[in-house]
Amino acid sequence: MAITLEMKNISIEFPGVKALDNVDFKTETGEVHALIGANGAGKSTLMKVLSGAYHHFTGEIFLDGEKINIQSPKDAQDYGIQIVYQEVDTALIPYLSVGENIMLNETVNMGKKTFMNWKEVHRKAADILKTMNVDVSTRKLASELTLAEKQMVLIARSLLQECKFLILDEPTAPLSNKETSELFRIVRELKKQNVGVIFISHRLPELFEICDEITVMRNGQFVINEQIAQTSQNKVVEHMLGRKLEDQFPKLNVEIGETVLEVKGLHDTGKIKNMNLEVKAAEIVGLAGLVGAGKTELCKALFGAEKVKSGEIFLRGKKLKINTPYDAVKQGMALVPEERRKEGVLVTETVATNLTAASLKRFSGVFSFLNFKAEKQKAAEVITSLGIKTPSAETKVQNLSGGNQQKVAIGKWLIADADVYVFDEPTKGVDVGAKKDIFELISGLAQRGKAVIYASCELSEIIGITDRVYVIYDGEAVKELDTNSTSEEELLFYSTGGK
Amino acid sequence: MSEPNPAPDLPVKKTRTFDFFDFLYKYGTILTIFILVAVFAWANPSFIQTNNLISILRSISIVTIIAIGITISLSVNGFDLSVGSVASLSNAIVISMFVWFSHNTLVAILSAIAASLIVGALNSFMIVKMKIPDMLMTLATMFIIQGIALTYTKGATVSQNMVMPDGTFAEGTISPFFAKIGQVPWIILIMVVVVIAVHIFLTYTKHGRYMYVIGGNQEAARLSGIPVNKYKIAAYLLSALFASIGGIVLASRIMTAEINAGAPYLMDSVAAAFIGFSVLGAGKPNAFGTFVGAVLIGILANGLVMMSVPYYAMDIVKGTVLAFALALTYYKQK
Numbered sequence A: 001m002a003i004t005l006e007m008k009n010i011s012i013e014f015p016g017v018k019a020l021d022n023v024d025f026k027t028e029t030g031e032v033h034a035l036i037g038a039n040g041a042g043k044s045t046l047m048k049v050l051s052g053a054y055h056h057f058t059g060e061i062f063l064d065g066e067k068i069n070i071q072s073p074k075d076a077q078d079y080g081i082q083i084v085y086q087e088v089d090t091a092l093i094p095y096l097s098v099g100e101n102i103m104l105n106e107t108v109n110m111g112k113k114t115f116m117n118w119k120e121v122h123r124k125a126a127d128i129l130k131t132m133n134v135d136v137s138t139r140k141l142a143s144e145l146t147l148a149e150k151q152m153v154l155i156a157r158s159l160l161q162e163c164k165f166l167i168l169d170e171p172t173a174p175l176s177n178k179e180t181s182e183l184f185r186i187v188r189e190l191k192k193q194n195v196g197v198i199f200i201s202h203r204l205p206e207l208f209e210i211c212d213e214i215t216v217m218r219n220g221q222f223v224i225n226e227q228i229a230q231t232s233q234n235k236v237v238e239h240m241l242g243r244k245l246e247d248q249f250p251k252l253n254v255e256i257g258e259t260v261l262e263v264k265g266l267h268d269t270g271k272i273k274n275m276n277l278e279v280k281a282a283e284i285v286g287l288a289g290l291v292g293a294g295k296t297e298l299c300k301a302l303f304g305a306e307k308v309k310s311g312e313i314f315l316r317g318k319k320l321k322i323n324t325p326y327d328a329v330k331q332g333m334a335l336v337p338e339e340r341r342k343e344g345v346l347v348t349e350t351v352a353t354n355l356t357a358a359s360l361k362r363f364s365g366v367f368s369f370l371n372f373k374a375e376k377q378k379a380a381e382v383i384t385s386l387g388i389k390t391p392s393a394e395t396k397v398q399n400l401s402g403g404n405q406q407k408v409a410i411g412k413w414l415i416a417d418a419d420v421y422v423f424d425e426p427t428k429g430v431d432v433g434a435k436k437d438i439f440e441l442i443s444g445l446a447q448r449g450k451a452v453i454y455a456s457c458e459l460s461e462i463i464g465i466t467d468r469v470y471v472i473y474d475g476e477a478v479k480e481l482d483t484n485s486t487s488e489e490e491l492l493f494y495s496t497g498g499k
Numbered sequence B: 001m002s003e004p005n006p007a008p009d010l011p012v013k014k015t016r017t018f019d020f021f022d023f024l025y026k027y028g029t030i031l032t033i034f035i036l037v038a039v040f041a042w043a044n045p046s047f048i049q050t051n052n053l054i055s056i057l058r059s060i061s062i063v064t065i066i067a068i069g070i071t072i073s074l075s076v077n078g079f080d081l082s083v084g085s086v087a088s089l090s091n092a093i094v095i096s097m098f099v100w101f102s103h104n105t106l107v108a109i110l111s112a113i114a115a116s117l118i119v120g121a122l123n124s125f126m127i128v129k130m131k132i133p134d135m136l137m138t139l140a141t142m143f144i145i146q147g148i149a150l151t152y153t154k155g156a157t158v159s160q161n162m163v164m165p166d167g168t169f170a171e172g173t174i175s176p177f178f179a180k181i182g183q184v185p186w187i188i189l190i191m192v193v194v195v196i197a198v199h200i201f202l203t204y205t206k207h208g209r210y211m212y213v214i215g216g217n218q219e220a221a222r223l224s225g226i227p228v229n230k231y232k233i234a235a236y237l238l239s240a241l242f243a244s245i246g247g248i249v250l251a252s253r254i255m256t257a258e259i260n261a262g263a264p265y266l267m268d269s270v271a272a273a274f275i276g277f278s279v280l281g282a283g284k285p286n287a288f289g290t291f292v293g294a295v296l297i298g299i300l301a302n303g304l305v306m307m308s309v310p311y312y313a314m315d316i317v318k319g320t321v322l323a324f325a326l327a328l329t330y331y332k333q334k
Helices: A043-050 A073-078 A098-102 A104-108 A118-131 A147-160 A177-192 A204-210 A233-241 A295-302 A325-330 A340-344 A351-356 A372-386 A402-416 A432-447 A459-465 A488-495 B020-043 B050-075 B083-099 B105-129 B134-152 B176-181 B186-204 B206-216 B218-223 B228-254 B264-281 B287-306 B311-333
Strands: A004-014 A017-028 A032-036 A058-063 A066-068 A081-084 A165-169 A196-200 A213-218 A221-227 A259-268 A275-280 A284-288 A308-315 A333-336 A420-424 A451-456 A468-473 A476-482
Touching: A004 A043, A017 A043, A017 A196, A017 A213, A032 A043, A032 A204, A043 A081, A043 A165, A043 A196, A073 A081, A081 A147, A098 A104, A098 A118, A098 A147, A104 A118, A104 A147, A118 A147, A147 A165, A147 A177, A177 A196, A177 A204, A204 A233, A213 A233, A221 A233, A233 A488, A259 A295, A259 A451, A275 A451, A275 A476, A284 A295, A284 A432, A284 A459, A284 A488, A295 A333, A295 A420, A295 A451, A325 A333, A325 B218, A333 A402, A340 A402, A340 B218, A351 A372, A351 A402, A372 A402, A402 A432, A420 A432, A432 A451, A432 A459, A451 A459, A459 A488, A468 A488, A476 A488, B020 B264, B020 B287, B020 B311, B050 B083, B050 B186, B050 B206, B050 B228, B050 B264, B050 B287, B083 B105, B083 B134, B083 B228, B083 B264, B105 B134, B105 B176, B105 B228, B176 B186, B176 B228, B186 B206, B186 B228, B186 B287, B206 B218, B206 B228, B218 B228, B264 B287, B264 B311, B287 B311
Parallel strands: A017 A221, A032 A196, A032 A213, A081 A165, A165 A196, A284 A451, A284 A468, A333 A420, A420 A451
Antiparallel strands: A004 A017, A004 A058, A058 A066, A213 A221, A259 A275, A259 A308, A468 A476
16 A cells, blocks of 8 residues: 655745745655755755754645654654665764664664663664665674665665655765666665655656656755656756746856866876866866766866876976875966865955965065065955955954855955966855856956866856856766857756766 | 755854953953962062062973974964973983083084974874874874983983993083073073064964964865975974973973973973963964963962972862863864
8 A cells, every 4th residue: 555745835944045935745655756956956955854854844744644743853753754865974883883883773772671682683684684685794894885885774774663755865976887776776675665765866867767756846946746757858857947047147258268278088086087178268168067976076186186096187288297286276276166164265264364375475575474564455455356245354254154255265366366267166155146246256267368167066157157068977078068059958968967 | 966055144243342251261361360470479479579580480481482382283283292202302312412422512402403303203294194183193102202212311310420331420511501591591581582483483474374274274275275284294393393492491401311301391381382372362372372371370380389389289270270271262162
């Protein structure tokens, strides 16, 4: 008998953001249900509501026609709703064995018992792994497992309790093809056992391979619910994108110059495979791809912040030797990293210190004594020209808003005056007004003849600001496109592994 | 998949109201010093006499010099526990160079500094390249160097005219010039010069700025093109250098090399450096603050001895002061 699960009129707000707006969602046991949407569409938030991670939402949830009240993860688990988050390592204890990890809830809540029955723990864990058809020793340490095996362990843990619905939040993002097919085997196994699986993913081909039904979300809203068999990848992409954003991109006519940066056959030690690309002067080149495609790794590899295994980087025809970011900066590269607060700005330092951090040599004289006056002057200049909203140059960056922090992170490199500017998701967590400022800044750089690389998973931004795009999928540049003759649909098609 | 970013749109802070905690944080240390001076002077008028004040300054000079080294390692968000042992080693080497080998002052001092820098290099290699957490690595070095210093002196106190293993007397003498270093006013002058030099280095030069930036956020510093490893290595070398200078001054002051003579200075120095965090609201390790921290500890020790608190109870007081300073620093960071 199939049990239905229905979420009705779910809304949730975070300070300043309406993350979910009257979303409906319906699925049933014995079915694999895909949940898809662009980044920030609200998929994960919706599933967090369902699994009890948030309790300040409005709307109703029905299980088998009966209204249920989910206020905490424990409530959700008691109703048989289990979730496996994408970051598997946060849920596993690395120095405990597989068996102990699977049985974690049981061993933590032992009740009146005082002594552990290790034999029992491992037997139970082994049983559950057996029903899943997974061959991993329960004595192995969790830290020795592959990513896929870790997911299996977490799935096993959720099956140990009553499991009617299992939510998998982007389980395949870090997995290899082989590991993915192993995961799919488990999902099919679960389906046979009448478990309802809710499958969040960005990758269209695999959704069409494994799922029965699909729900599309966009900007925190429900878009459509269809049978997989009755739709196509192109249709889903259309639903994901919806109408176009209004124009916020400055279009400047700039004469594109000759090649500035050329990358040949770049491999890093992890994700990046055989990367070839070139960027010309006054050109903005986009790196389009979904989260986890390898854009950040590529940006960091270019900047010497990630170990490069093989490949060559040329700047104006000269081969570069970049082992550290220090080398990269000396050669005229600049990187505005994705993780702004962790990598981009020094939150505990002042705006002025941040702005001059990459070019302090210019503000120091004999014996490296700092010229505070020149520093202050330059900082004031940049604050005005970028429109950074701060009470003074001596304000600590942690007191600024996200958009203004990002302007500081960019301003740092404007003073340093590089040849190649690499932007990694520069608009993440930035409000609309500041976004526009940032786009103008970037266009301004191109106008001054700089070579710009713009990496983003926001395809509308890629279309809006770049001249040429490389689509990155699974660590490879799978397609090079001219921005004028492509569309978001096409970018998304290639970004999701379409061929 | 990023969840909707709850935009961290903090309003720009602009509070003009008087914050009591903030006031205490900034001026508490200096206030405490004044209160202590007043209390001790009231209890025993001889406390406030010039002679005693000079003796306090003299007594804190070695602590201050070593604490300055710790301050530098703290500025890159590192930590150096081995400074006490390095001071012991430096002390042993400099005295033995005079007494055992009859070398001149320059050779004696340079050998002590060279040995300490080797320790600093070892620390920085293990911390920067092998990625061992600083506190644990320098804890190991602390024991290693303590052992080396003991082995070098064969577990004995090195002094002029000491009996050598073969039954003869050591013939070397300590040069009178070297003996001056540990006496007033030179010992105080050395401290003042060290404090001022490092204060200028950390506050007014590019290198100091880089060190603070690295201490604030190593990854952001790295991605700004700052050679992070180079500066961390420099910080541990400087830390060892100042520990070594502390050991040399100590040697001149007591004119012998007792076993583990530098070890007691570790606690005081750490306390001084952490008390220094808050002085005048700096909120980070700084040379002037460290000096103020050392003054506070010196006054406490001196005054309490005058009030007949036994010397062996002093660690209770110092430890409490350190705990208090740490509480202030970490509570503020929250």
